[in-house]
Amino acid sequence: MSGAHSLGPDGQGRGSGDFVFDMRSLGRQPGTFRDETRTARAPDGLGSGLVLVPAGADVALDLRFEAVSEGVLVTGSAVAPLKGECARCLDPLTSSAEVSFQELYRYGPDPGEDEADDEERFLDGDRLDLEPAFRDAVVLALPLSPLCREDCPGLCAECGVRLADAGPPHGHGEDTDPRWGPLRQLDVSDRIED
Numbered sequence: 242m243s244g245a246h247s248l249g250p251d252g253q254g255r256g257s258g259d260f261v262f263d264m265r266s267l268g269r270q271p272g273t274f275r276d277e278t279r280t281a282r283a284p285d286g287l288g289s290g291l292v293l294v295p296a297g298a299d300v301a302l303d304l305r306f307e308a309v310s311e312g313v314l315v316t317g318s319a320v321a322p323l324k325g326e327c328a329r330c331l332d333p334l335t336s337s338a339e340v341s342f343q344e345l346y347r348y349g350p351d352p353g354e355d356e357a358d359d360e361e362r363f364l365d366g367d368r369l370d371l372e373p374a375f376r377d378a379v380v381l382a383l384p385l386s387p388l389c390r391e392d393c394p395g396l397c398a399e400c401g402v403r404l405a406d407a408g409p410p411h412g413h414g415e416d417t418d419p420r421w422g423p424l425r426q427l428d429v430s431d432r433i434e435d
């Protein structure tokens with residue numbers, strides 16, 4: 242099992258060490274490759290807006306490392322759980338994101354090249370840290386408007402009840418509580434329903 246050394250020297254309990262891979266056994270002969278699957282703990286702070294990958298959650302990695310002349314080409318996929326709330330009814334929801342990526346990690350910068358270039362990824366000696374590539378791929382894959390279900394009817398624009406719970410027919414017709422009377426004078430007929 243090549244995944245036995247999954248923790249970096251300082252990776253204990255930190256999570257991020259789970260994304261570091263040792264390239265020593267791969268060597269530098271172009272065309273050589275190694276497949277590896279691993280369950281890694283999700284790093285902190287991975288999410289945006291209404292949805293996130295819970296820190297420490299299991300991320301399933303399925304990877305191929307291939308030696309090429311400039312470095313190591315990583316091709317693979319990751320499946321990460323998502324937690325968030327529905328963009329329409331605000332109910333908690335769980336789902337998952339599957340991302341695939343292909344990234345070149347170079348052995349080092351060319352002479353005179355700026356190593357701080359964000360677009361480039363480099364090996365750190367024999368260590369390949371997949372976390373930045375994983376983060377970039379996941380952030381792009383997060384849904385901007387996660388839904389608890391495809392046809393979530395959302396909340397009633399007038400009373401705020403969850404329409405999925407209220408069930409049809411739910412409306413504010415003539416039988417409405419008289420206290421709503423003045424509000425009914427407002428013109429809401431052109432409100433855009435999402």
Ligand SMILES: [Zn+2]
Pocket residue numbers: 327328329330331332388389390393394395
């Ligand atoms: Zn919903």
Ligand SMILES: [Zn+2]
Pocket residue numbers: 397398399400401402411412413
């Ligand atoms: Zn209502």
